[in-house]
Amino acid sequence: MMLDSPETEARETAAKEAAAKPARIALVGNPNCGKTAMFNALTGSQQKVANYPGVTVERKEGAFVTPQGRRVTVVDLPGTYSLRGRSPDEVVTRDVILGRAQSVERPDLLVCVADSTNLRLMLRLVLELSSVGIPMILVLNMWDIAEYRGIEIDIAGLSRELGIACIPASAVTHDGSLRLRGEIDRMLANLGTAGKPHWSEMSAGEVRDAHHAADSMVARYVSRAHGGRDWTDRIDRVLLHPVAGILILLAVLFLIFQAVFSWAVIPMDMISAAVDWLNASARSVLPESLLTSLLTDGIITGVGSVIVFLPQIVILFFFIILLEDFGYMARAAFLMDRIVGGAGLHGRSFIPLLSSFACAIPGVMATRVIENPLQRLATIMVAPLMTCSARIPVYTLIIAAFIPHAKVAGLFDLQGLVMFALYATGIISAFAVAFVFRKFVWRGESEPFIMELPGYKRPMLRSVAMGVLQRAIIFLRRAGTIILSMMILIWFLSTFPYAPEGATGPAINYSFAGMLGHALQPLLAPIGFNWQISVALIPGLAAREVAVGALATVYAIGGDAGGGALGAAIGAQWSLATALSLLTWYIFAPQCVSTLGVVKRETNSWRWPIVMFGYMLALAWLASFAVYQTAIVMGMG
Amino acid sequence: MPGSARSILSGTGLPELDSAVHSQTPIKLSDGRRGFCGVVVSVGRVANAQGNAPGSSAPGEGSAVHAGLAQDSASARDSELERRLLEIGFVEGAKVEILHEGFIGRDPIAVRVDSMRVALRKREAAAIMVQEIPSGNR
Numbered sequence: 001m002m003l004d005s006p007e008t009e010a011r012e013t014a015a016k017e018a019a020a021k022p023a024r025i026a027l028v029g030n031p032n033c034g035k036t037a038m039f040n041a042l043t044g045s046q047q048k049v050a051n052y053p054g055v056t057v058e059r060k061e062g063a064f065v066t067p068q069g070r071r072v073t074v075v076d077l078p079g080t081y082s083l084r085g086r087s088p089d090e091v092v093t094r095d096v097i098l099g100r101a102q103s104v105e106r107p108d109l110l111v112c113v114a115d116s117t118n119l120r121l122m123l124r125l126v127l128e129l130s131s132v133g134i135p136m137i138l139v140l141n142m143w144d145i146a147e148y149r150g151i152e153i154d155i156a157g158l159s160r161e162l163g164i165a166c167i168p169a170s171a172v173t174h175d176g177s178l179r180l181r182g183e184i185d186r187m188l189a190n191l192g193t194a195g196k197p198h199w200s201e202m203s204a205g206e207v208r209d210a211h212h213a214a215d216s217m218v219a220r221y222v223s224r225a226h227g228g229r230d231w232t233d234r235i236d237r238v239l240l241h242p243v244a245g246i247l248i249l250l251a252v253l254f255l256i257f258q259a260v261f262s263w264a265v266i267p268m269d270m271i272s273a274a275v276d277w278l279n280a281s282a283r284s285v286l287p288e289s290l291l292t293s294l295l296t297d298g299i300i301t302g303v304g305s306v307i308v309f310l311p312q313i314v315i316l317f318f319f320i321i322l323l324e325d326f327g328y329m330a331r332a333a334f335l336m337d338r339i340v341g342g343a344g345l346h347g348r349s350f351i352p353l354l355s356s357f358a359c360a361i362p363g364v365m366a367t368r369v370i371e372n373p374l375q376r377l378a379t380i381m382v383a384p385l386m387t388c389s390a391r392i393p394v395y396t397l398i399i400a401a402f403i404p405h406a407k408v409a410g411l412f413d414l415q416g417l418v419m420f421a422l423y424a425t426g427i428i429s430a431f432a433v434a435f436v437f438r439k440f441v442w443r444g445e446s447e448p449f450i451m452e453l454p455g456y457k458r459p460m461l462r463s464v465a466m467g468v469l470q471r472a473i474i475f476l477r478r479a480g481t482i483i484l485s486m487m488i489l490i491w492f493l494s495t496f497p498y499a500p501e502g503a504t505g506p507a508i509n510y511s512f513a514g515m516l517g518h519a520l521q522p523l524l525a526p527i528g529f530n531w532q533i534s535v536a537l538i539p540g541l542a543a544r545e546v547a548v549g550a551l552a553t554v555y556a557i558g559g560d561a562g563g564g565a566l567g568a569a570i571g572a573q574w575s576l577a578t579a580l581s582l583l584t585w586y587i588f589a590p591q592c593v594s595t596l597g598v599v600k601r602e603t604n605s606w607r608w609p610i611v612m613f614g615y616m617l618a619l620a621w622l623a624s625f626a627v628y629q630t631a632i633v634m635g636m637g
Numbered sequence: 638m639p640g641s642a643r644s645i646l647s648g649t650g651l652p653e654l655d656s657a658v659h660s661q662t663p664i665k666l667s668d669g670r671r672g673f674c675g676v677v678v679s680v681g682r683v684a685n686a687q688g689n690a691p692g693s694s695a696p697g698e699g700s701a702v703h704a705g706l707a708q709d710s711a712s713a714r715d716s717e718l719e720r721r722l723l724e725i726g727f728v729e730g731a732k733v734e735i736l737h738e739g740f741i742g743r744d745p746i747a748v749r750v751d752s753m754r755v756a757l758r759k760r761e762a763a764a765i766m767v768q769e770i771p772s773g774n775r
Contacts, residue, residue, distance in 0.1 A: 121726055233736070338745065449758045450761055453755065
């Protein structure tokens with residue numbers, strides 16, 4: 001161990017130097033060991049999420065000050081069972097620890113986080129980590145749960161055998177993280193400089209030996225009372241039941257979507273009222289001018305019509321993060337494995353696909369847990385077919401304008417059912433596309449499906465709230481940057497050039513946007529789009545929800561609608577066939593530049609984003625054509 | 638490493654299992670049914686990981702046979718699977734219990750491995766040989 005080094009003097013000098021700049025610690029551990037909860041408890045709100053350069057592995061960094069006043073930066077490394085680095089995630093963990101990462105300095109101290117109720121795999125990893133040359137401490141996390149289950153751990157014995165400090169902790173309690181900070185302080189005070197790593201990839205035989213060493217430690221230092229089965233087994237008996245489990249999963253998904261619609265109504269009404277009020281007061285205070293038009297018609301109306309969907313996004317992410325923290329997402333992957341496996345995907349594809357319901361970008365990024373490159377690519381290619389929340393604005397707008405607020409079978413809301421059908425179509429087509437790709441384009445071995453099913457945990461409100469907050473900030477940042485600039489662009493396009501003197505039609509007919517829309521319209525006429533829709537689709541390429549803002553701008557400037565009555569305007573001007581066609585278009589259309597950008601970065605070539613754009617555009621046009629023509633025949637024109 | 642599984646078994650602190658273990662023929666974990674309780678005797682040494690009809694390939698006298706097979710057919714893929722199974726806790730001597738089966742083709746399966754639960758497909762489970770612990774010895 002490093003601490004046994006005889007070069008005390010050199011160590012003291014190094015420690016003095018190190019005291020000047022913040023100490024760097026890294027959290028390492030198996031997946032599901034409560035590492036992120038520990039990270040949140042240590043750093044509180046002082047954290048930022050970014051990416052490692054070159055790869056889209058989420059890099060979580062935070063900072064805190066120890067009781068002794070030492071500033072410490074913390075990196076939360078992706079969870080892993082070994083340092084072999086099979087997936088991009090695990091490679092990051094290995095490279096940071098071995099000092100091979102370009103952007104992150106090698107940490108001064110490794111904080112190994114272990115689940116106290118399941119020590120053996122982490123002990124094995126600790127044995128592997130002892131060859132990397134960085135001082136370590138072992139945090140026995142979830143100590144409270146272990147105590148509750150009657151598990152006793154001889155901390156002194158374990159610490160003596162491993163040669164490192166072991167600290168019981170519980171991320172849930174303030175006390176636990178306080179103690180850990182104190183211990184980190186003590187460690188940093190007499191820290192040696194990190195030695196050269198002499199790690200090399202372990203052979204199967206070495207893994208076995210390390211396992212047996214870990215097992216022997218568990219046998220000697222951990223005693224467990226046989227107090228019957230814990231809650232996880234009882235819950236699993238229901239949630240993993242072959243029939244009940246699937247029904248519950250479907251019910252959970254259905255409930256989430258109903259909640260997204262019914263709970264969000266009040267805050268959404270409040271936001272649109274605020275936007276209308278802002279618009280009205282801006283108009284009454286400011287003189288009639290070009291600038292006022294830009295502010296009200298362009299910025300406030302446009303950005304407001306996107307921000308109004310924040311409540312739905314927050315609710316969706318609330319459920320996803322809540323279920324993840326509870327431990328249900330792994331069960332969902334288990335239940336869905338055979339189904340997604342039938343399409344040539346992987347049980348692990350389920351979580352990226354589910355994240356894509358919120359946004360394809362985190363979905364595509366979450367595919368990095370899939371080690372097999374072909375299965376990862378297949379998952380990436382179909383992720384944007386999952387109905388992301390950016391489609392919700394478009395869907396809600398059209399559904400609210402065209403689908404009556406009726407009850408079906410006295411129980412389900414018809415609008416909710418249509419929404420459910422749109423989601424279902426997205427899912428089915430994703431599976432169909434994945435199946436076709438895997439069958440005809442990328443044939444190959446499928447990757448092993450091996451996944452830990454973590455014990456159920458009561459989700460921590462604080463941790464869920466922080467996750468939701470981060471997603472909301474990402475969405476608002478998008479609204480403040482890309483969407484805002486698109487709104488200004490579309491306002492410009494729809495305002496200039498001015499209509500000629502004595503023009504009869506609405507002014508926008510003579511603008512650039514009008515010209516573009518009219519130019520594209522012949523291509524889109526067979527699928528029932530009028531020129532206003534065609535115009536809105538152009539800025540809608542930046543992000544799907546921008547189309548709603550663009551429509552609002554187009555109709556507001558065209559003088560067809562006032563205030564927030566976009567729904568009424570399109571309800572009066574579009575046929576039902578056009579509405580259905582546009583809904584269908586949005587299931588498939590590749591209307592998101594950011595997604596294509598992320599795919600480019602993830603696959604490291606322009607080939608796949610181009611393939612994605614092409615196949616999605618073709619699907620969108622063909623499907624919309626089929627729906628529009630069928631609807632016309634059925635008399636909905 | 639001929640005979641390694643046996644020698645490891647006797648060193649796992651589970652001496653009470655030894656007599657029970659030797660009375661049964663090892664089977665693939667993928668052939669076990671819900672409620673099966675056993676102990677891992679070898680990992681990643683089955684040449685034919687595809688076939689999993691019960692009893693179709695009962696492996697003779699234990700680990701020495703598997704070791705021999707492994708030397709002939711060891712590929713990078715098999716060794717990758719072996720290490721992944723080891724890393725998640727399927728190591729010789731580990732106690733396993735099949736907790737749940739998927740609703741289509743009883744696949745995948747959820748297995749308790751010592752103190753944790755792992756989900757895996759039968760294809761992967763076929764690479765793990767287990768020996769049943771008779772219910773009296775559990």
